[in-house]
Amino acid sequence: MTLADVVQASYLAAGALFILSLMWMSDPKTARRGVAAGVAGMAAAIAGTLAQPQVRHFEWIAVAAVLGTAVGVPLSRVALTAVPQRTALSHAFGGLAAGLVGTAKYWLWLDEGVLTPFRTGAIVVEVLLGFLTLTGSLMAAGKLQEILPTRPITYKGQNLVNLSLFGIAIVAGLWLIVDPTQWLLFPLMVVLSLLFGVLLIIPIGGADMPTVISLLNSYAGLSAVAMGFVLENNVLIVAGALDGSSGLILSIIMCKAMNRSFTNVLFGAFGQVQEGAAAAEQRTVKSGAARDAADLLANAAKVVIVPGYGMAVAQAQHRVREIYDSLAKKGVEVRFAIHPVAGRMPGHMNVLLAEAEVPYEALIEMDDINPDMGQTDVVLVVGANDVVNPAARHDTKSPIYGMPIIDADKARFVIANKRSMKPGFAGVDNELYYNDNTLMVFGDAKAVLGDIAKELSGGSGMH
Amino acid sequence: MSFWSMAFVFMLATFVGLQVIKNVSRLLHTPLMSLTNAISAIAVVGAVLVAGEQHDTVSTVLGAVAVAASVTNIVSGFMITDRMLRMFREKGPRA
Numbered sequence: 088m089t090l091a092d093v094v095q096a097s098y099l100a101a102g103a104l105f106i107l108s109l110m111w112m113s114d115p116k117t118a119r120r121g122v123a124a125g126v127a128g129m130a131a132a133i134a135g136t137l138a139q140p141q142v143r144h145f146e147w148i149a150v151a152a153v154l155g156t157a158v159g160v161p162l163s164r165v166a167l168t169a170v171p172q173r174t175a176l177s178h179a180f181g182g183l184a185a186g187l188v189g190t191a192k193y194w195l196w197l198d199e200g201v202l203t204p205f206r207t208g209a210i211v212v213e214v215l216l217g218f219l220t221l222t223g224s225l226m227a228a229g230k231l232q233e234i235l236p237t238r239p240i241t242y243k244g245q246n247l248v249n250l251s252l253f254g255i256a257i258v259a260g261l262w263l264i265v266d267p268t269q270w271l272l273f274p275l276m277v278v279l280s281l282l283f284g285v286l287l288i289i290p291i292g293g294a295d296m297p298t299v300i301s302l303l304n305s306y307a308g309l310s311a312v313a314m315g316f317v318l319e320n321n322v323l324i325v326a327g328a329l330d331g332s333s334g335l336i337l338s339i340i341m342c343k344a345m346n347r348s349f350t351n352v353l354f355g356a357f358g359q360v361q362e363g364a365a366a367a368e369q370r371t372v373k374s375g376a377a378r379d380a381a382d383l384l385a386n387a388a389k390v391v392i393v394p395g396y397g398m399a400v401a402q403a404q405h406r407v408r409e410i411y412d413s414l415a416k417k418g419v420e421v422r423f424a425i426h427p428v429a430g431r432m433p434g435h436m437n438v439l440l441a442e443a444e445v446p447y448e449a450l451i452e453m454d455d456i457n458p459d460m461g462q463t464d465v466v467l468v469v470g471a472n473d474v475v476n477p478a479a480r481h482d483t484k485s486p487i488y489g490m491p492i493i494d495a496d497k498a499r500f501v502i503a504n505k506r507s508m509k510p511g512f513a514g515v516d517n518e519l520y521y522n523d524n525t526l527m528v529f530g531d532a533k534a535v536l537g538d539i540a541k542e543l544s545g546g547s548g549m550h
Numbered sequence: 551m552s553f554w555s556m557a558f559v560f561m562l563a564t565f566v567g568l569q570v571i572k573n574v575s576r577l578l579h580t581p582l583m584s585l586t587n588a589i590s591a592i593a594v595v596g597a598v599l600v601a602g603e604q605h606d607t608v609s610t611v612l613g614a615v616a617v618a619a620s621v622t623n624i625v626s627g628f629m630i631t632d633r634m635l636r637m638f639r640e641k642g643p644r645a
Contacts, residue, residue, distance in 0.1 A: 101592075102563075105589050105592075106566060106570060108585065108589065109567070109570045109571060109574065109582075109585070109586070109589075110570050110573070112574045112575070112578055112581070112582050112585065113573040113574055113575055114575060115575060115577060115578060115635070115638040115640070116640075118575075118578055118581065118635045118638070119632060119635045119636070121585065122585065122628055122631050122632045122635065125585060125588060125589055125628060125631075126628050128589070129588070129589070129591075129592070129594075129624055129628075132592055132594075132595055133594060133595070133598070136594075136595045136598045136599065137598065137602075139599070139602075141599065141602070141603050142598060142599060142602030142603065143602060143603070143604065144601075144602055144603075144604040144610075145602065147601050147602075147604075147610055147611075147613070147614040147617075148598055148601050148602055148614065148617055150614065151597075151601065151614040151615070151617035151618040151621065152617060152618070152621045154618045154621075155617065155618040155619065155620065155621025155622040155624070155625060156621060156622075156625050158618075158622045158626075159621065159622040159623070159624070159625030159626035159627075159629070160625060160626070160629065162622065162625075162626035162630070163625065163626040163627075163629035163630040163633065164629075164630075164633075165630075167634070170580060170584070170630070170634075173584075173626070173630065174580075174583055174584060174587065177584075177587045177591075177622070177623045177626065177627060178587070180591075180619040180620070180622050180623050181587065181590055181591060181593060181619070181620075181623055183615070183616070183619045184591070184593040184594070184596075184597055184616040184617075184619040184620045184623075185593055185596075185616075187597075187612045187613070187615055187616040187619075188593065188596040188597055188600055188612070188613065188616050190612055191600045191608070191609040191612040191613055191616075192600065194608065194609060195600075195603075195605050195606075195609055198605075198606075205553060300583070301583070304583055304586065304587070307587075307590055308586070308590045310593075311590045311592060311593050312560060314593055314596045315556065315560075316553075316556055316560075317596070318595075318596050318599065319551040319556065320595060320596070321551075321556070321559050322592060322595065323592055323593070323595060323596065324556060324559050324560050324563060325559060325563040326589050326590055326592035327590055327592070328560055328563035328564045328566075328567050329563060329566070329567040329570075329571075329586065329589060329590075330567075330586040330587070330589060330590035331564065331567070332564050332567030332568045332571055333567060333571045333582060333583070333586040334583075334586070335568075336568065336571045336572060337571075337579060337582075337583065340579075425576075427576070432579075432580055432583065433579035433580060433582075433583065434576060434577065434578060434579025434580035434581070434582070434583075435580050437576075437577045437578070437579075437580065437638075438580045438581070438634050438637065441634070441637040441638045441639070442637050444637075444639060446639055446640055446641050447577050447638050447639070447640065448640060450577060452576055
């Protein structure tokens with residue numbers, strides 16, 4: 088067995104371990120084993136690469152690895168509300184790595200005169216995808232961190248400008264494939280790709296970030312695949328394809344959950360301030376105190392809590408768990424209804440509630456809990472807005488019309504906590520709040536829910 | 551390696567990926583994304599090859615930056631995935 092065989096065997100093992108890793112993510116019970124498999128696969132692939140004879144100098148690699156670890160460890164300790172930003176940032180790093188390796192390979196091969204049309208083609212795809220993922224993901228991270236405005240920024244002819252820029256980049260790429268020695272086209276293509284990444288995300292609003300993150304995840308994976316074609320390396324193709332298909336599936340789920348198409352998300356500029364009579368119309372709401380809410384909850388047999396990102400912003404998830412605990416102790420059945428786009432990335436709400444030690448068996452997906460909403464006594468809406476707006480079902484003029492929602496309005500009573508009557512992330516007014524069976528409890532979620540929890544635990548001692 | 555054999559690997563891996571990811575629990579979609587992030591940092595292989603060859607300074611620097619970016623994703627991706635997964639507990643309400 089030669090060294091080349093050992094290297095290839097390590098890549099083979101890495102590919103298998105990556106697939107196992109994702110297979111074990113099918114169940115929370117085996118998921119941590121999945122991480123271990125992923126780490127083992129990565130270790131095998133790195134060991135195999137370092138053993139290759141053409142890797143002769145290790146100083147730069149070592150320095151870079153130390154630097155990467157120094158940045159990576161703090162990035163893994165961010166608050167769970169910041170996980171979407173961290174994820175976007177890591178897509179950016181993935182795109183950067185692909186773009187840089189592609190660039191380096193182009194200059195090396197140009198110098199050696201060994202640029203075939205196939206190699207150039209693979210490099211063009213890798214560099215285009217890599218650099219647009221880099222700037223696109225940085226923009227997404229900026230919007231999620233709210234350094235950049237979360238409202239979509241639009242101007243006339245925007246789509247035409249964007250598509251022509253990308254068109255020019257592709258023409259430059261095709262020209263390079265025909266004649267790889269036209270090296271001036273290469274920096275042009277890089278700059279256009281970087282610019283396109285920025286312009287692509289500018290018109291996309293905050294409410295669409297879950298889809299955008301998933302889509303960028305897919306691009307980052309595909310840029311790794313393209314790198315595999317450049318370097319003729321199967322493990323890169325396999326790992327990149329796994330990442331690419333994961334991003335694709337998550338984007339499809341996110342799109343379906345908002346009843347939107349890819350083109351609509353990318354070019355539709357969702358989330359602009361709604362114009363129309365509905366917002367200006369004066370309607371009254373019924374509001375009450377924490378005590379009234381606690382009474383309703385304590386006398387219910389079945390309660391469903393609908394959490395939204397606002398809960399996490401107010402750091403109210405631990406108060407929610409206290410309410411869950413005291414109601415469960417009274418024998419009330421409490422479950423959580425999780426909308427696929429609740430939070431700012433796929434599955435975000437589950438992680439936020441898991442951190443507050445809510446058992447995952449109580450976290451129920453929208454499609455599974457909706458049939459039970461008619462038999463639910465009280466729905467408690469915490470920091471969620473658009474995902475419980477009945478307008479999505481019947482108001483054809485509403486921007487969220489057609490989006491699947493949690494049918495909170497079908498329960499006997501609804502308690503909704505909000506800071507004020509300001510519309511949600513998508514900028515749409517919510518008619519649920521004006522219903523006769525809805526009780527609004529205004530105030531900061533953490534304070535209000537803390538009061539409800541106190542009423543509930545105090546009350547249980549006196550009965 | 552020929553283009554076609556690589557295209558085959560890509561095609562098969564995509565179908566495997568689609569099937570496997572479809573079975574991932576929806577509870578775990580956030581950790582799934584950070585895990586696939588870490589896995590796609592396999593780009594480190596290409597980065598190490600470029601940085602380790604030391605053909606000229608420019609390509610070495612580009613390769614080294616790519617190594618740093620990939621290692622960041624490997625370290626933070628696996629660590630944060632494990633951190634999140636540790637939080638998922640099955641048991642009912644706390645006593």
